[in-house]
Amino acid sequence: MTLKMGFIGFGKSTTIFHLPYVLIRNQYEVKKIYSRTAKPDMEKPYREKNIEFVYELAQLLDDKEISLITICTSHDTHYEFAKACLQHGKNVLVEKPFCFTGDAAKELLELAAVKGLVIMPYQNRRFDSDFLALQEVMDSGRLGKVTEIESHFDYYNPDAPDANSSSRYNGAVYGLGVHLIDQAVSLFGRPEKVYYDIRSVRNSNNADDYFHIELFYSQLKFILKMSHLVKAPYPKFLAHGTNGSFMKYGIDQQEKDLFAGRTPDESGFGEDPQNAYAKIAYSENGNDHQESWTTPKGDYGRIYDLLYETIVHHQPKPVTDEEILTVIEIMERGVNGENPKVLNLQREFPRQ
Template identity: 55%
Template structure:
């Protein structure tokens, strides 16, 4: 069965992170793209795919063939657009952050439930190659019981243009939302969270630096981003009762997409061997073993595969409502008081 979808928004999110994956799938049809301003030159690049383009939102929302609306617009518009789509009988996939408040998210989930529809967050980084490597290491049990996990997404971007954006336009909502979803996927809701969220390069801008720590009964997780890191940290560091795992280098899909290398092309998303993770652990014979862990191949399109089955075959959706609401709560609480601080969840 084919899933027919429409996109709201025709910017970088749609053209770089969504359509390269949906256009190569035989069981997905991209029928219509709405943007408030038409982009004829960009539209011409997709002529071979027979996509309809419109600046009239009702054309998309009232099309009975479209089953899923993927919303790829600024965060401040997510709630209203998702609500309109649901009211018109469409399942919705919403770019990050899902909404700007937990209250908005709860309302959308209740509306979707009342209409027998799916509303879900675009957490494509559940299919990052580095995260898949972490899941493999944890599943192997070789490091024993986890004691600490550290996740980084750092850059060196010393120049910071003036920006008067809202709290949800900063790095915590933009990057932290993905990093925290990975942790929630692994371990669920933490008991306590500590925050240190700042704007380091330009105090007038939304945040560009954060360190958030999740406290679970037997382990701790550190999620950290800075735009002033010129010697890279490992992407992931894991320590357990029997061993440790260190992985340098972020998933290569985004790098390939920026370079014009598309899904299906040779070498798309392949991690260089120099970035393979290192696993050191004590085995059952009390011997210290060191292993190189090849990086699995990431594929953001798998999110659409899963959503296809959830809509057409009634399978469970990838990101549960509770997981999204946990994420939204942690994001919101980061801006409700003075930083740094610790709160209980």
Template identity: 55%
Template sequence: MKLNMAILGFGKSATRYHLPYILLRKDINVKWIYNRNRKFELEKDYENCNISFTDNISDVLNDDDVKLVTICTPPSTHYNLANLCLLNNKNVLVEKPFATTLSETKKLLDLANSKGLTIMPYQNRRFDSDFLVLKSVIDHGNLGDIVELESHIDYYRPEDTSNNLDYYNGAVFSLGVHILDQAISLFGRPEKVFYDVKSIRNPANADDYYEIQLFYNTFKVKLKTSHLVKLPYSRFTIHGKKGSFIKRSIDRQEEFLKKGILPETEGFGLDTPDDYGIIDYINDTGEEITQFIKTPSGDYGRVYDSIYSTIMDHKEKLVKDDELLTVIEILEKAFKGDNPKIITL
């Protein structure tokens, strides 16, 4: 059965990270795209897709065929638009960040649950190829008990003229929300959290640097982003009692999409052998094993496969409510009190 949906917003998020994947799904149909300021020149790229464009949100809300709405508008609008869609009996997928506060998040989840609707954040980086290979290494158990995981997404962008004054436009809410979600999906709710969050390039703007450490009973997870890293760290470094795994390069889907290479292209987003991660561990017979681990294919469209199954087949949500609440709670507390600091959850 086909799932009819709409997208609110028609910027880079919608055109780069959503539509190229949705349009490959035969069981999902984009019926509407709403944008307050119509972009007629971009609409021409989708003339053969049978999508209706509108600057009147009522066209979406009053269409009973539309069962799912994806929100790709600026973060400050996410709560009000998601609330409006739920009130009009639409299931909702929300781009990052899901909301700007924990209170907003709880209200949206409560409303959705009271109406029997699905609402979920668009955590596409759960289907990054680098994260998928990390998860497979952990699941295989060759590293033994985990001691430490370090996760980086860094850039070298020395100039900051963005004028992002609001905290939810900074690095923590835009990138931290992804790598924090990855950690929570693997290990659950931590016991304590360390924060070091600041703006280095332009103190008048939102944060462009963070280090967040999650403390569990016997191990910790370190999450970092900086816009002043010229020689990059490894994307993932994980150590266990039996060995280590390092994945140096990041998922390549974004690299391909920026070049205009679409997901249906053969070889889309695939790592070369030089990009594969390396594992070194001691096996059960005491032998040291060192090998490269082939990177699986990443696919952001799998978020849509998942939410289709949740809405149409009543399967469990990809991002569970308690995971979402934990992520937003940790993000929000980054901006309460002094930095650096450590808190108990």
């Protein structure tokens, strides 16, 4: 069975992070793309693939052949577009962040449930090669019981002119933190406590551009950091356990290759250079070992594979409702109120 689908939005998110993966998958057919304005030069190669461009949203929503719509628009439009899609009987995949608030997310999830539809965010970085390497090493048992993990999104970009919006929802936490938080939640669920240090360090007129968030799970701490003021290379992931440690430099190569115009079906796409393989040091049977861990192949398209199984074969959603609400709760509580702070989610904010 082929799912006919459409897109809302025709910017870099659609053309770089979605279409290259969808167009090589036989289980999907992209029928229509809605854009507010025509972009003839950008549209031409997709029109040649028999994709229709429409400039009235109703032309997409009223198409009864389309059963899935992916939303790739600005953050502040996600809720309204997602609700409209559900009201028109469409399954929905929403670019991150899913919503700004937990209340909005609950409303969409409840509406989808009433209508028997599937809605979830596009948490593609669950399929980053560096994150997959971390999971493989943890599953191998070489680290023993993991007690601390550190995850980074670091850049060096000291310039920060005034942004168009200083909204707390348009900063680094909702833009990039959503990925790091989701990775942690996908592994360990809802934390017991959260420490926040969320700031704007380059331009106080802008929303946050730095965060240090710590998620506490019993005896495990998951540290999430992002800064635009990191000049020297720093590991993407660090992990320490009772038997050993894991260190991985360098982020997944898919984004770099996509922006270079390469496609996921090309040989060597997304492959990690050998000098970026993870390093692990561990003890086993009284002996010390050091190993290089080959980076597994990442594939953002796996989100679409799993979503297909959910829609067509009624398999569990790859990103559960509980995970969706937990990620939004952590972000929403972090950007509101004073910083730094520590919140006890189990005592102060028990999940109803």
